[in-house]
Every structure is written in structure tokens, then in C-alpha cells.
Amino acid sequence: MTDLTTPVATRAKGIAIAGLSKIFAAPSGSTVALQDIDLDVAPNEFVTVVGASGCGKSTLLRIVGGLERQSSGEVRVDGVPAVGPGVDRAMVFQHYSLYPWLTVMENIKFCRRLKAHREGITSSDVEAASGRADALLSVMGLESTADAYPNQLSGGMQQRAAIARALMPRPQILLMDEPFGALDAQTREVMHDLIRHLFAVEQTTIVFVTHDVEEAIYLASRVVVMAPRPGRVDSIYAVPLPGRRSLEMKLAPEFIGLKREILERIRETSGMKTDLEVLRKLTEKAAH
């Protein structure tokens, strides 16, 4: 199962974000979605980004993925400015990104239809690719559904297929935009361990956006907390957990301590604290 990297051509790439800003201009006035973001992600690092809604975490990821343009600042991938989408940065979305007219296997192999992945390949490459698709299928537990259409799969299975499709061309960087946001809690836990496994095997850099703090800590080696209005990096926490994660770690005091600290930060920066304060006063009033 650890043989997903038959020809080891991939080398994880690092990301350097410097002075990045994004302003959405609208007739009613412009909003600063991101203000002066500086963030470095090392090659083969797993970083998660959390924050209240509106903090710009998804926008940041989309800019790194080349799906949106920044207003100013720069994203460099291994020192080279990244403009527009590139085959080195794969992206997994929350949902609806699989192609419903293709079977699971055809979805996973979709990149083989694109010129960007066909240039200069030999017949042995084609063979290796088909071997890789099979390997991805099996590590994702999708073997029995290879010929099924996405609408025949559960949400969790669909996301597995979407991840397999993103990994197929051996991206050096994997960008994940709340990929498990629509899944139930049990399925999510399984997906977490699957992602950690893939991270160990595939040697890619992963940037993972989520609103679930526990998920953020469990997966990453560093958690970036973003704050809204204007969207900015508030703080960065190193996760004091070993490389191999297990579910019991979620109950360890240092895990819970970190979770509390991060949740507190998010509440403080998002204005949620004042909302809670108002609620508390209302409850007190009602009690009298």
C-alpha cells in the first residue's frame, strides 16, 4: 500500500506568501477580504487554516491554487511566482466537483485526457499511470465502485474519489477547501486517518482549510488562525503531536489545551465574544 509512488519524480514544494491582499470591489463599497498576508509553508508540511467565516481562508487558498487573483502581494511556489492554476497545485473542493457523467475510475484518470499530462509521455508512463490509478483506487477503498457513477456513491466515497483524482497527477502541493465539511462525524474521522496516511506516503505539501478546530489540530503540524474584517493571519500554533496520529490523542490534555486556546482566539477575533456576552445578559434578565 505504500507503493503509490512508483516512479519517484515528485518532490514536495514549499509555498511562500508575501504581502498578499485581496480587495473585492463592489458598487456599494469595497471589502478587504485579505490584508497583507505573510505565510510560509515548508515542503512536505501539513498546514491547516482555521478561522470564523468571512476571514478569507477560502479566498487565500483559491489564490494559492490560482483560481483567483490577488490585488497585491505574491505567492511563490519553490521560489517561482505562481500565476494562475498549475499542475503542481491540485485542489479538492467541498463538493460537486466530480464529473457525474464519468465513472469513478474515469474521474480519477481524467487528467490523462489533458494535454498538460500527455506531453512527452511514453508507453511505460501510460502503464505506470494505470497502475497508479489502481493503487489510488485501492488505498481509497474504492475498488468495488470503480465502474459506478458518482451519484451512486455516499458523500464520503465521493470525496475519496475527488481526492484520488486530485492526487493522480502527483501534485507537489495539495490544497483542500473544507473537503469534509459536508460529511458526518464518523466518516470524517476515517477520512482524517486516510489523509494522514496519504500525507505520509505521497510526500506532498498540504494546505487544508476548515472551520473545525479539532480537525485542524488532528491533521496538521501547524495551525494557522485567521481573523475577519479585514481577513488576516492572527496567530500560528505548532501542534505538539507525533507524526503518527491516533484518535486517542484527541483526548490528551495537550490536544484539549490547544483546542481551547485556538477556539478562544477565534471567538475573540470574530466578534463572537460580544454576541455571547449579549446572550448571557439576556439569560440573566430572563432568570430574574
Added chain:
Amino acid sequence: MLMRGARTVPSIAKPRSIPPTQSPLWTLRGSITRRWYWAFAVAGLVIPLTMWWLLSASGWVNKIFMPSPADVVIRLGTWWTRDGLLQDFWISIYRVTVGWLLSAVIALPLGLLIGSYRPIQAFFEPLTDFVRYMPAVAFIPLVMLWIGIDESSKIAIIFIGTFFQLVLMAAEDIRRVPMQQIEAAQTMGAARGEILTLVVLESAKPALLDTLRVTMGWAWTYLVVAELVAANSGLGYAILKAQRFLQTDKIFAGILLIGAIGLAMDQAFRALHRRAFPWLHTK
């Protein structure tokens, strides 16, 4: 173990079953068996037919205004044997098919471009939106003046009637392709042309086929209009001629025949849909 646990639940907590006062047939958005479905479908056809038959048999209505179903069937027979039903049938099918195909061949690529590129949308859409509201029927005198009264004028009217609608509907189908599908391809390194052919077009195909099915129905409407005004053959023309000779049964036969052709074509499109897009019909 589980069973025993379940049994120890006090009887108060036992969920009360809903009394079966309501027939499952009349549940809001409920599901019914195939047999029930067909029973209702047949009833929906047979009841109006019976009422028609009763009305004409009762003698309340003059036969000139309301022929009996039997009259219509007999007329259909004589039309077939003596009055060249087949010629009328084929010439009408020919006009509809050519007019509709011509508009589809131009409208689909145009719709793809309008739905994909904003400048092209800005260029064409207001114009198309405007022309769409001009009644196609009102173009008939102009078409006759410009093209004459041969086959091409009928085809032109069908073209005018369906083309502008088809462009806008196709563009809308293209625009409905989820952005996530396009972005997924972008992050896999797909070029613009590849996204259009491998993703957008593939994704929109079922909706486009539905749009073609709907516009085919409109093409029949415009055919009859064109033949009523400017033809000397075809089903629409036969209906008009029948009116001049007070052959109400032939008018009925013609209308029913066009309805039947429309229904058959619609079903053919639906069968094609199931065939071409198995992923939409599997669960």
C-alpha cells in the same frame, strides 16, 4: 442483547404508529406502484375520449361541429387511401426537421460561446432577447416577400420561431454547469478549449438535449402556422383546406395526428436521453 434492551423500554416510550386513515396514493409527493400509475394514465386518456364519444353520440351537438371518434378514424382512413395522407405527413416532417436542425446547428455552438464568454454574451444576448419577443408569425409576410412561397419559406419560419429561443436556452444550460466542475479541471491543468469540450459541453449535454426536445415541440407549432398561411401541401395545409369544405372530421384527424407525432418525438427524445446519459438514470 440488543433485543432484550429494546424489550425493557417502558411501554410509554413505544412510538405510536400513525393510524392508516390516509391512503398511500394521496400522500403529498408520495410514490405509487407502476400499476397504479398506468391505471391513472389510461383513465386520463380514456375518460375524455369517452366523453367526446358520448357527446357526439347523444346528438346534442351538430356533426358539422363535433364529429364522433368513429368519423375521425374513418376520415383518417380515406385521407390515407385517397387524399395522400402520407405525402402531407412526410412533407411536414421534412420541414420541421430541416428548420429545427438548421436552427440547432447554429444555435448550439453560439449558445456554448454566449454561455462561456462574457463579451460574446454582452454582444449577442440583448439582441437575441429582443428578437425573441418579436412574434415569429409576424415575420411570415416578410419571409414570403423575401424568400417566396417555396419550401425554404416554411423552413425559414420554423427557423425564426425556434432559433432565438434555442440560443438563449442553450446559453443558460451552459451557464448552469457548476463552477466547481470547471475549477476542478483548471486545477488539473486543463486548457480553455479542453475545459469547453471535456467539461462544459459534457456536463451540459443532458440539459441541451432537453432544450432540443422542447424546441422541437415549438417547431411543430410554427410548422402549422407556416402551412396554414403559405403552403399547398402538408398537415397544416390539409387542416386549412378541410375547414373550407367543412370537413370537421378531417380537422380533428389532422390535429390529433400532429399531437400523436409530437408525442412520439417527445418519447423518442426521452428514450435517447436514457440511452445517452445512463449516469442520470442509475441509482
